[in-house]
Each structure stands twice: as C-alpha cells, then as structure tokens.
Amino acid sequence: MEINETTVAICMATYNGEQYLIQQIDSILNQTYNNWVLFIRDDGSLDSTPGIIQQYAMKYQGKIILIADPTLTGGSAKKNFAAILYWVKQHYSFRYFMFADQDDVWLDFKIEKSMQLL
Numbered sequence: 001m002e003i004n005e006t007t008v009a010i011c012m013a014t015y016n017g018e019q020y021l022i023q024q025i026d027s028i029l030n031q032t033y034n035n036w037v038l039f040i041r042d043d044g045s046l047d048s049t050p051g052i053i054q055q056y057a058m059k060y061q062g063k064i065i066l067i068a069d070p071t072l073t074g075g076s077a078k079k080n081f082a083a084i085l086y087w088v089k090q091h092y093s094f095r096y097f098m099f100a101d102q103d104d105v106w107l108d109f110k111i112e113k114s115m116q117l118l
Contacts, residue, residue, distance in 0.1 A: 003092060003094065006115070007037065007096070008037075008097070008098055009094040010037065010111075011098070011100065013084060014041070015043040016045045016047045018047040018052060020102055020103035020104075023105055027104075028100065031112070038063065039067055041066075041068075041080055042066075067083075067087050069083075081099060085097070098111065
C-alpha cells in the first residue's frame with residue numbers, strides 16, 4: 001500500500017451491522033477520490049458482520065484492512081473508534097482521517113469535497 005500526504009485513512013467501527021455494512025462499504029469503494037485506505041475493526045459482532053468484513057478485506061487487499069488485534073478493547077462505538085485510531089497511528093502515518101459509521105451511505109464525492117475544503 002502506497003501512502004502519501006494526500007492519502008485518507010478511513011476508520012470504521014462495526015458491531016452487528018450486517019444489514020447496513022455492504023451498502024456502506026460499497027459507497028466508499030465508489031468514491032470519486034480514490035486515494036484512501038479503509039480500516040475496519042469489529043467489536044464482537046454476533047451476526048455475519050465479521051464475515052462480510054473478511055470478504056471485502058480479502059477482495060480489496062491493501063485498500064480495506066481488517067484490524068483483528070486481540071489486545072485492543074472496545075465495548076462502545078467511542079472505544080472502538082479510539083482503538084482503530086490508536087492501531088492505525090501505531091502502524092502508519094496519515095495526515096487525514098475520516099470516520100465512517102457502519103450504517104451510513106456516503107455520496108460518491110464525499111471524500112473529494114472534504115479534501116477540497118481541507
């Protein structure tokens with residue numbers, strides 16, 4: 001994965017989001033701004049969320065990263081996002097971060113417009 005000063009780290013925290021997750025990940029994949037990496041950490045889902053994430057991470061290696069570090073703790077969306085941010089900063093150096101809820105759908109130009117404003 002090549003990271004440069006305009007690469008955006010997208011952090012997505014998940015928990016039992018199987019009914020929304022595919023649509024959200026697909027909306028990120030369809031962005032007009034393509035210089036991003038999506039980091040996803042699941043917080044112990046009991047549905048098919050982990051399997052969905054694994055499938056996307058395997059299909060889009062280097063673009064979608066599954067964080068499966070057992071030393072990280074969650075228990076809430078806030079703690080899950082904090083764990084993702086901590087992990088990413090330990091392994092990579094990004095200037096820009098965006099946070100994605102599992103049940104959102106991003107407009108195709110969300111990242112592009114955000115980067116223009118920055």
